[in-house]
Amino acid sequence: MRIAIARAVRQLDAIVGRALGRRRVVVDARTPMNVAILAPIAAALRRDDRVDVVFTAQRPADIAAAIADSDMRFDLRSRAAIRWMSWDQSARAGTISPGDAPCRR
Numbered sequence: 001m002r003i004a005i006a007r008a009v010r011q012l013d014a015i016v017g018r019a020l021g022r023r024r025v026v027v028d029a030r031t032p033m034n035v036a037i038l039a040p041i042a043a044a045l046r047r048d049d050r051v052d053v054v055f056t057a058q059r060p061a062d063i064a065a066a067i068a069d070s071d072m073r074f075d076l077r078s079r080a081a082i083r084w085m086s087w088d089q090s091a092r093a094g095t096i097s098p099g100d101a102p103c104r105r
Contacts (some may be wrong), residue, residue, distance in 0.1 A: 022049075022050050022051060022052050023050055023051045023052070023088045023089070024051075024052045024054070024085075024086070024087050024088050024089075025042070025045055025051060025052065025053050025054070025087065025088060025089045025090070025091065026054050026055075026056055026082060026085075026087045026089075026090045026091075027041075027042050027053060027054070027055045027056070027074075027090070027091045027092070028055075028056050028057070028079075028090060028091070028092040029055055029056075029057055029063050029066075029092075029093065030057060030058065030062070030063075030093075030094065031062065031063065032062070032063055032065070032066035033093075034063070034092075034093040034094065035055070035063050035066035035067055035070065036066065037093045038091055038092075038093055039066075039067075039070045039071075039074075041091060042055070042074060042091070043070070043071065046074075053074060053075070054074070054075045054076075054077055054082065055067055055074045055075065055076045055077075056076070056077050056078065056079050056081075056082050057076070057078070057079070058078075058079055060076050060077070060078050063076070064076060
């Protein structure tokens with residue numbers, strides 16, 4: 001019974017969040033080359049007022065300069081800072097290591 005109630009509450013939360021909130025996209029970049037590949041996609045998403053785009057990296061200092069050089073200002077957060085946040089979509093250039101995917105929805 002508690003499992004069914006928890007599932008129903010989660011579904012209701014997701015429906016309300018999607019109806020009233022903005023979509024959240026996390027872009028995982030490991031290298032400046034990843035930023036160069038993914039920045040145009042993130043920029044296109046960011047032009048939509050309904051979408052928030054955040055870049056993340058295991059070592060944010062490695063990609064901070066590449067993000068600063070891009071045409072648009074992107075929010076950059078460490079993976080630890082976003083670990084327990086809920087995301088609607090994730091984008092990554094390259095492969096995903098097991099247990100390393102930042103998107104959990």
